Amino acid sequence: MPVFRWGHSWDAFHDFEREVDRLLSSVNFAFQGIRLGRQYPSVNLYELPDEYLLTAELPGSKAEDIELEMGSGLLKIKGRRSEPNGVPEERYRRQERFRGEWERTLSIPERIRDEGMTAEFVDGILKVHLPKGEQSQPRRIRVSEGSD
Amino acid sequence: MAEPENIPVEHQNADPVPQETEEPRFLFTPPIDIYETSDGLVLHADLPGVSIKTLELQVQDNKLTLFGRVHPVVPPQARPLHQEYAVGDFLRSFILSDEVDHERITATMTSGVLKVVLPKAAQIKLRRIEVNPEPSTG
Numbered sequence: 001m002p003v004f005r006w007g008h009s010w011d012a013f014h015d016f017e018r019e020v021d022r023l024l025s026s027v028n029f030a031f032q033g034i035r036l037g038r039q040y041p042s043v044n045l046y047e048l049p050d051e052y053l054l055t056a057e058l059p060g061s062k063a064e065d066i067e068l069e070m071g072s073g074l075l076k077i078k079g080r081r082s083e084p085n086g087v088p089e090e091r092y093r094r095q096e097r098f099r100g101e102w103e104r105t106l107s108i109p110e111r112i113r114d115e116g117m118t119a120e121f122v123d124g125i126l127k128v129h130l131p132k133g134e135q136s137q138p139r140r141i142r143v144s145e146g147s148d
Numbered sequence: 149m150a151e152p153e154n155i156p157v158e159h160q161n162a163d164p165v166p167q168e169t170e171e172p173r174f175l176f177t178p179p180i181d182i183y184e185t186s187d188g189l190v191l192h193a194d195l196p197g198v199s200i201k202t203l204e205l206q207v208q209d210n211k212l213t214l215f216g217r218v219h220p221v222v223p224p225q226a227r228p229l230h231q232e233y234a235v236g237d238f239l240r241s242f243i244l245s246d247e248v249d250h251e252r253i254t255a256t257m258t259s260g261v262l263k264v265v266l267p268k269a270a271q272i273k274l275r276r277i278e279v280n281p282e283p284s285t286g
Contacts, residue, residue, distance in 0.1 A: 042233035046226035053222050057196035057233055059260035087183050096179035097194050109229065124196035124260015127221055 040098045041126075043077075043106060052108060052130040059124030060097075066126060070114050075128070078103035111135065157205050157253045174236025178216070188248065188267040195238050196260040197221065203257060205264070207250050213241040214262060 046053040054075065058066065061079055069076040080101045111133035119128045181192045195203070198216030206213045216238040244250065249269040256263045 039232070043230070044222075044228060044232060045230040046222050047229050048223065048226050052229075053226055055221055057194075057260075059194040059196040060192075061259060091183045091185070092181060093184065093189070094180055094182040097181050097192060098179070106230075121259075122221070123199045124194070125221055 039104065040102045041077075041104065043104060045106065045108075047109075050132055052110070052112070052132070054106070054126075054128040054130060056104075056126040056128075057124065058121070058126050061121070061124070061126075063121040066119075066121065068117075068119055068128065070108075070112060070117060070130075073108055073111075074105055075108050075130070076103065076105045077126070077128075157207060157255055174234045176236050176238050177240050178214075178238040180240065188265065191242070191262075191264040191266065193238070193240065193262045193264075194260065195257075195262050197235070198238060198257070198260060198262070200257045203262065205255055205262075207244070207253060210244045210246070210250075211241050212244050212253070212264070212266075213239070214264075215239050216262070 041056045041058050043054060043056040046055070056077065058079070058081075061081060066077065066079045078101070081099050108130060113131045113133045116131040117129065119126060121127075178193045178195050180194075183190055193214060195214075195216040195218075197218035202217040202219065204213075204215045206215075218235055218237055220235050244266065247268050248266045252267045254265045
């Protein structure tokens, strides 16, 4: 299917057109749907009445390779994604999947009961339960009249 | 980690995408890797949220189609505060060359990664046809 044409092409351009067609048709237009250029992994954060839920897309990871750390309102997740061992680079015909080390730090909006945190990893999706902690009572600050 | 599970590869002529009447869903093209081995090609596709039960893999003529359905992992009443990915299904298809033995394609699914092994077709062997003398009838 021709996907590229000059407005008024000359015969001399036919070969060129064909070449461009060939190049363009080898471009996979389905790529538009690929979610590239994002941080890895992609994460979502949801709120429920009694907890926050964090989900992250980590296909191909192993649960034991995912590290989670919570402190000072920051949740840090990190890990490494390795590729099938011993496959030399030149054997790849396509390489679109993320590889290497990754790390994300996310700020969690409220106090979390750290000890109640749980995480599960199913079908390449990490889900972290972050139970909301006791809200500290607003502290009243007395304003006293300054004495001269 | 779950053991890889084998996925039956369907050979049929039906429409690979199930037609369901529900609200429109996002459809994404999953990222893939393809590499060569001495026996053929190996394809990996990232399909987070897809399990063996929600994956359909089909070969129709010389086209390999994968379709993975993703079910949300959070309850519907969860309020999104921060969203970097939308939940949707995965679809991608590939044209297989004649080198691939369509009948021997195998697939496994591990932790949201689909692995498809596409073996090279064996060289067509010349078959020797024995010529026997016609049995004498008499």
